[in-house]
Each structure stands twice: as C-alpha cells, then as structure tokens.
Amino acid sequence: MLHVSAQGDSPVSLAYFLEKGLNINSKDYRESTPLHWAAFSNAECILNYIIAWGGDLNAQDSKGLTPLHLAVKSYKDNHSTRGIKQLLLKGADRNALDYETKKPIDYVPLPQPGERPDEMALELRNKILINEWSIMGDCLMIKNSFKKQKKSPFTLICYLVLMGVSFFLLEVSSYQVLRVSDQSEWLLYGSQSLFGLALFLWLMVWLSDPGSIKRDPDLNFIKLLDTLEASSLCPDCEVIRTPRCRHCNLCGKCVDRFDHHCPWVNNCIGKGNYAQFYIFVVVQSIYLISVVIVSGLYFKLEFVDDVYAPFEDREMHPWHKYRRGAGILMSFVSALFMVSVMFLCWVQTGNLCRGETTCERYSKTNYRMLHARHQ
Incomplete structure (x- = not known):
C-alpha cells in the first residue's frame, strides 16, 4: 500500500x-x-516526504536500479526534471551503477544525426547529472550545483582575509601617503570608519536568525496532513509553511521570506535579517567606493605631485618601500569588487522596490500564484 501511495x-x-x-x-x-515508485512517477510532493521520513536514496531493485535511475528513465514521460533535481539535492548517488554497470546519466539518450536536440536531455547531460566541482557552484553558489551540500566556513574566512589584506595594502600605500600629504584627512578617517562598520554589520548578519520557522513541540505533524494540504507543510522541519518561506538545504531549516543563502556570511537571508543584510551591502558598497577614491587620490599624490619624495629617508612604515606595488594592486582589486558589490546592491534595491525577494524574482516557480492561493 505504501507503493501505491507513493505512485x-x-x-x-x-x-x-x-x-x-x-x-x-x-x-x-x-x-x-516506495521511493522508486515516487521517483518513476515524478511524484514531487511525496518524494520529499519519503526522503524526510527515512527513505533510502540509493536502494537498488532487482535490476540494480536506484530511484535516480528510474527518475532519469522516465523524465520524457513526465516532461520534468524536478524529481531528478530533488533526489540529487538530497544526496542521491549520481555515480551509482545498476547490474548492467550503467550510471543514471547513461539512460539519457544521445541526439541522433539530423534529429532536433532534446533540451531536457541536454540539460541532464551538461548540467544536472555531471559531477564537476566548480568555484561558481560549490563555493560562491552563484549557479545551481545539484548535489547535497553542507555549510562551509570557506567563503566566510575568505571575506575576513580579503578585508584584512585590503586594509593592510591601504595602510602600506594610500593611507600612508595621505597622512604625509596632510590632505583629505576626512576621507582617510571616513574610509577607516566604513571598514569597521562593514565588519560590524557582517558579524551581525552572520550571527542573526534569518527568520527560521520554529517547530511547535506540541503539534502532531501527522495529524496536520488531515486538515492541511501536504504542499503547505515541510516534512523536513515538520512545520507549517508560510506563503513566502522556503526550505534551505544548506541550513536545514525553513526560512520565512527566504531571499537566498549568502556564502559570504554563511547564513540564510530572510525576514529576520534582511534589513541588516541590506544595510551591510550598502555600507560595503560605499566603503569600496571610498577605497577607489582614496586610490585615485593616492595615484595623484604619489605619481603626479610626488609628495612622498621629501620623506623617502623616514621609516614611516616597515613596508613603505613596497607602497607603489601595493597601491596598484589595491586599486585593481577594489575596483573589481566594487563593481560586484554594487551590482548586488542594485539587485537588492530592485527587490525592495518590487516587493519581492531574490528567490521570488529569479526563480522559475510562479510565486505570485502561490501567494494568491494562500491569501
């Protein structure tokens, strides 16, 4: 009977x-x-329930086929790859072999000469079922990486290292020359203040609760299925979904008004910390703009006015001999990151004006219809 329910x-x-x-x-x-049946039938809703309740993702049938094998074999009949993506994100083994030593990707048909390419087949072969590590997908999370991932402090540490190195390079080059020239002290102290404020806001976002929905220990989740739609419940967290929440596989929790999972703060961005995150992005943008301005002023004072020449014999800083190289490097890096962070700031400002989250704005799911259904 479980198998019939799954199908x-x-x-x-x-x-x-x-x-x-x-x-x-x-x-x-x-x-x-039951997971085999759900995967073959592309029963997306119950697929999550079976996995959350202990379904074996890599169980093999009499032919050695796993649920992922069956989901790939039936994608044409189901006209969807969503079930395949769900299995991979939950940890299904894309390299599992059946008794004919075939992987799931081997069941994706190759295009025949003169035949119109199957878009879903191309997506499966070139994007979904491949197992390649990439910085964009696995570290920066800019593009989808269809595999089970865990929270990693890698980008968190990278941010701290980049901020520390940038401040050191500025101290060696631009800040040193500005102090000697006695010009634009307000710009010097303003840039340093923005640096400290950006780190403080980053710490706030990192340690904040993004708006995770808490489980009620007195609530019988199984009985809720008798009164509410299964799609309005999260079997992983055993909570009632709000209209704009989403389950984050990295954090393992449902976040209300989920925007995205930010690798730089190693935390989700949602209803509980979006204000802090937006202010952090704005301050970070202004700080990088100030660094670019400071670098431009540094080049004028260093290479045009040569204000440091009378002080060459004075040991202003143990690294002062390397200030020109440090200044050039800092100018290039700060300009690069300024463009990236300002683009993020522009996207988030657009989200605020539209009253949407990043997830709602760029996801293929029609969230407007979901909102209307819950109202």
Missing part, C-alpha cells in the same frame, strides 16, 4: 500506513521501495 503522490495515505507500522523502505516483488 499516487498521496502523503496522507503514506502517513496513515506508516502509523500502522509499515516500513518506509519495504520492497515489492521487484524489490522496489
């Missing part, structure tokens, strides 16, 4: 039979589990 995309009946003591990984005469 019919019915979490309510699945929960009923589980309460009666049936095993979520029970097998039929083909040694298929």
